[in-house]
Amino acid sequence: MLRYAVTRTGSLLLSLAVASLVIFAAIEVVPGDPAAFMLGLNAQADTVAALRDELGLNASLAERYFSWILGLLKGDLGTSYTYRSPVSEIVAERLVISLPLAGYALLLTMLVAFPAGIFAASRRGSAADVLVMGGTQLGVAIPNFWFAMIMVVIFAINLRWFSAGGFPGWDAGFLAAMKALTLPAIALALPQASILARVMRSALLDTLSSDYIRTARAKGLTKGQALRRHALRNAMIPVLTILGLQFSFLLAGAIIIENVFFLPGLGRLIFQAISQRDLIVVESVVMLLVFAVILVNFLVDLAYAWVDPRLRLRT
Amino acid sequence: MKHLIMATSVVAVLSSANAVSARDVTIGLQLEPPHLDPTSAAAGAIDQVLYSNVLEGLTRFSSDGSVVPGLAESWEVSEDGVIYTFALRDGVTFHDGTSFEAADVVFSLDRARGADSTNAQKGLFANIAGVQATDSQTVVITLDQPQGAFLFNLAWGDAVIVAPESIDDIKSTPIGTGAFRFEDWKQGDSIRLTRNDDYWGTPAQLDGATFKFISDPTAAFAAMMAEDIDAFYSYPAPENLAQFEADPRFTVLAGNTEGETIMAMNNKLPPFDNKLVRQAVSHAIDRAAIIDGAMFGYGTPIGSHFAPHNPAYVDLTGNSAYDPEKAKSLLTEAGYPNGFSTTLKLPPPSYARRGGEIIAAQLRAVGIEAEISNLEWAQWLEQAFKGYDFGLTIVSHTEPMDIGIYARPGYYFQYDNIDFQKLMTEFEVENDPDKRTAILQEAQTIISEDYVNAYLFQLALTSVVNAKLQGIWADAPTQAVDLTGVSWTD
Numbered sequence: 006m007l008r009y010a011v012t013r014t015g016s017l018l019l020s021l022a023v024a025s026l027v028i029f030a031a032i033e034v035v036p037g038d039p040a041a042f043m044l045g046l047n048a049q050a051d052t053v054a055a056l057r058d059e060l061g062l063n064a065s066l067a068e069r070y071f072s073w074i075l076g077l078l079k080g081d082l083g084t085s086y087t088y089r090s091p092v093s094e095i096v097a098e099r100l101v102i103s104l105p106l107a108g109y110a111l112l113l114t115m116l117v118a119f120p121a122g123i124f125a126a127s128r129r130g131s132a133a134d135v136l137v138m139g140g141t142q143l144g145v146a147i148p149n150f151w152f153a154m155i156m157v158v159i160f161a162i163n164l165r166w167f168s169a170g171g172f173p174g175w176d177a178g179f180l181a182a183m184k185a186l187t188l189p190a191i192a193l194a195l196p197q198a199s200i201l202a203r204v205m206r207s208a209l210l211d212t213l214s215s216d217y218i219r220t221a222r223a224k225g226l227t228k229g230q231a232l233r234r235h236a237l238r239n240a241m242i243p244v245l246t247i248l249g250l251q252f253s254f255l256l257a258g259a260i261i262i263e264n265v266f267f268l269p270g271l272g273r274l275i276f277q278a279i280s281q282r283d284l285i286v287v288e289s290v291v292m293l294l295v296f297a298v299i300l301v302n303f304l305v306d307l308a309y310a311w312v313d314p315r316l317r318l319r320t
Numbered sequence: 321m322k323h324l325i326m327a328t329s330v331v332a333v334l335s336s337a338n339a340v341s342a343r344d345v346t347i348g349l350q351l352e353p354p355h356l357d358p359t360s361a362a363a364g365a366i367d368q369v370l371y372s373n374v375l376e377g378l379t380r381f382s383s384d385g386s387v388v389p390g391l392a393e394s395w396e397v398s399e400d401g402v403i404y405t406f407a408l409r410d411g412v413t414f415h416d417g418t419s420f421e422a423a424d425v426v427f428s429l430d431r432a433r434g435a436d437s438t439n440a441q442k443g444l445f446a447n448i449a450g451v452q453a454t455d456s457q458t459v460v461i462t463l464d465q466p467q468g469a470f471l472f473n474l475a476w477g478d479a480v481i482v483a484p485e486s487i488d489d490i491k492s493t494p495i496g497t498g499a500f501r502f503e504d505w506k507q508g509d510s511i512r513l514t515r516n517d518d519y520w521g522t523p524a525q526l527d528g529a530t531f532k533f534i535s536d537p538t539a540a541f542a543a544m545m546a547e548d549i550d551a552f553y554s555y556p557a558p559e560n561l562a563q564f565e566a567d568p569r570f571t572v573l574a575g576n577t578e579g580e581t582i583m584a585m586n587n588k589l590p591p592f593d594n595k596l597v598r599q600a601v602s603h604a605i606d607r608a609a610i611i612d613g614a615m616f617g618y619g620t621p622i623g624s625h626f627a628p629h630n631p632a633y634v635d636l637t638g639n640s641a642y643d644p645e646k647a648k649s650l651l652t653e654a655g656y657p658n659g660f661s662t663t664l665k666l667p668p669p670s671y672a673r674r675g676g677e678i679i680a681a682q683l684r685a686v687g688i689e690a691e692i693s694n695l696e697w698a699q700w701l702e703q704a705f706k707g708y709d710f711g712l713t714i715v716s717h718t719e720p721m722d723i724g725i726y727a728r729p730g731y732y733f734q735y736d737n738i739d740f741q742k743l744m745t746e747f748e749v750e751n752d753p754d755k756r757t758a759i760l761q762e763a764q765t766i767i768s769e770d771y772v773n774a775y776l777f778q779l780a781l782t783s784v785v786n787a788k789l790q791g792i793w794a795d796a797p798t799q800a801v802d803l804t805g806v807s808w809t810d
Contacts, residue, residue: 045362269508
């Protein structure tokens with residue numbers, strides 16, 4: 006188990022180093038001077054030069070890359086060009102929305118997908134199976150921003166049960182904050198739950214047809230017992246993989262849903278930063294997300310080993 | 321039990337929020353300010369939130385665009401027009417309690433025009449030779465040469481007065497003298513202002529105001545319909561306006577802006593260096609179709625780079641009336657009987673993207689193939705504005721009274737006319753209002769008859785406002801949402 010963890014950590018660090026280079030290069034190559042952008046159409050050339058100087062944009066590429074990496078290693082994400090406040094503070098403010106939202110959506114995803122997947126697998130071919138699978142097909146097909154807008158029309162504009170969007174902040178109270186995240190979480194969870202339910206069902210069906218299940222059934226276990234005691238745990242590997250991917254996606258990929266509900270989350274921060282040429286924010290946040298994705302994958306790898314002891318020995 | 325307590329406290333918070341909302345207002349804006357210092361960025365969103373509300377200048381714009389006294393109570397101009405003596409208002413304090421004095425004016429103006437200034441409109445102050453405080457309530461500004469627009473320039477958001485002790489934190493905590501004080505900024509979400517009870521002038525009627533930033537037009541529609549916000553300033557989806565007009569809960573305000581929307585032509589790039597070609601392009605464009613198709617009918621046609629609501633405006637739309645046949649014959653005369661191909665670079669605003677599609681079709685009808693490319697602002701600045709790498713592009717020039725850009729040969733459309741430049745130098749130093757008007761009218765005519773750019777329309781400002789709210793400015797003489805006179809009627 007230790008060796009397994011060590012090799013995994015090594016590949017994690019290597020991935021991070023490569024990612025930092027790619028991110029920096031990609032963002033610096035894209036045209037657009039942050040200083041010129043901020044000062045607009047009437048700015049004089051000397052003013053733009055003064056601002057470039059103030060922002061430290063006149064240093065060479067290599068200097069800027071290394072000062073960025075050194076800062077990252079020390080936990081300093083830099084200072085935003087536009088907001089002029091530390092990137093870490095800005096990100097922390099966004100994370101208090103994005104993390105709970107991703108968690109909330111993931112929870113809804115699992116609450117729907119696990120029972121639905123297990124239910125469909127245990128009644129393979131029945132009308133109930135067809136119904137559940139048809140439902141998930143629809144869930145995957147419906148664009149979630151459209152679904153979000155329909156929910157806004159019904160629950161915010163007509164019924165007035167929810168606000169059309171926005172986030173009151175956690176200081177407005179836990180319930181008020183969770184209420185504001187409910188519609189976005191449902192919108193985010195719908196396609197994810199549909200995908201996960203389908204993966205759950207097919208993984209279970211795979212394991213249910215394997216030899217050890219037949220043996221278990223031969224020993225006298227009922228179909229339900231065999232499913233719960235033997236099949237479920239083995240079917241968890243693909244499910245965990247998808248779940249890990251989904252969490253990363255929910256954390257970073259909620260841009261459209263954040264726009265529909267005007268939530269000040271991470272996705273919207275990146276979107277704004279790109280259009281404002283706030284390079285340092287883009288670089289640091291993307292790097293942070295890469296770190297999060299790699300970390301989640303790392304945890305998923307460890308979780309594989311936990312659900313499947315054979316993986317621990319193999320490395 | 322714990323849940324119960326939590327639930328009741330939430331209910332208490334919610335109901336108290338409802339109770340004060342009658343004297344409070346929530347304004348929707350599409351763009352969020354990048355930071356809160358109007359004296360070091362071009363972003364209009366900074367002024368929209370802070371101008372007149374939090375930060376004030378020596379002079380200020382009133383709702384009709386005229387310049388009225390601000391922190392300066394009165395002023396005297398010397399005979400030769402180069403010395404301005406400002407008498408400052410008495411008993412004015414900044415929001416942090418310190419008093420406003422002549423030294424603050426000297427500091428603010430010196431900072432704006434200094435060598436390491438990052439003021440986006442540094443040119444406004446270029447003519448200042450010196451700023452002096454003769455006593456704590458008097459400021460004397462000496463100019464290099466007379467400048468007719470000097471008081472106008474001081475009214476800009478880029479010329480507001482800030483205190484030296486608050487300058488380090490101004491980007492996150494602006495401290496001004498206005499009727500509202502800055503309270504809180506939830507980045508990405510909203511900015512909160514509260515009434516300044518120590519205000520020197522007529523106090524605001526609202527207890528406070530929240531500016532909420534909603535960039536997505538559909539979300540803006542939903543937030544307005546659900547009455548989450550009381551007014552959406554410069555509403556981004558004109559296609560919904562008819563629906564709001566029909567709804568008794570809302571009023572739609574349609575007003576003027578200082579935004580001359582033009583299709584700029586690269587005057588140094590062939591074939592646009594040929595006036596006949598530029599004229600042909602201008603005649604190929606049907607402004608009415610663009611205003612109806614891209615702006616849902618909102619917008620006033622213009623024939624030069626000048627705002628129709630300005631008293632010095634001359635209607636020159638006839639110079640470039642829609643006439644595709646004439647456009648074709650002009651192209652033939654210019655040596656392009658079969659037309660030509662060029663680029664049409666479009667920045668993000670909908671006037672450019674939607675208008676661009678229509679214009680490309682209109683140009684195709686006379687044989688000009690305009691290849692559209694959509695750019696982000698930063699890219700546009702780099703390629704078109706700085707790099708002169710464009711044939712055609714569509715931009716709304718939102719600065720007030722900016723016909724002077726045609727006197728800058730290096731400006732992105734590269735119009736270089738020595739007579740026009742001389743005329744503008746004359747205008748700069750002219751103080752007589754009638755002569756100034758005459759010069760402006762001549763200037764409008766020159767660029768219109770030179771077909772420098774294709775002049776499309778004056779950008780309209782359409783805001784959706786709760787019917788019970790009064791005092792929101794319909795016009796935008798500058799990019800400001802002045803809340804000092806806003807109140808609820810119920």
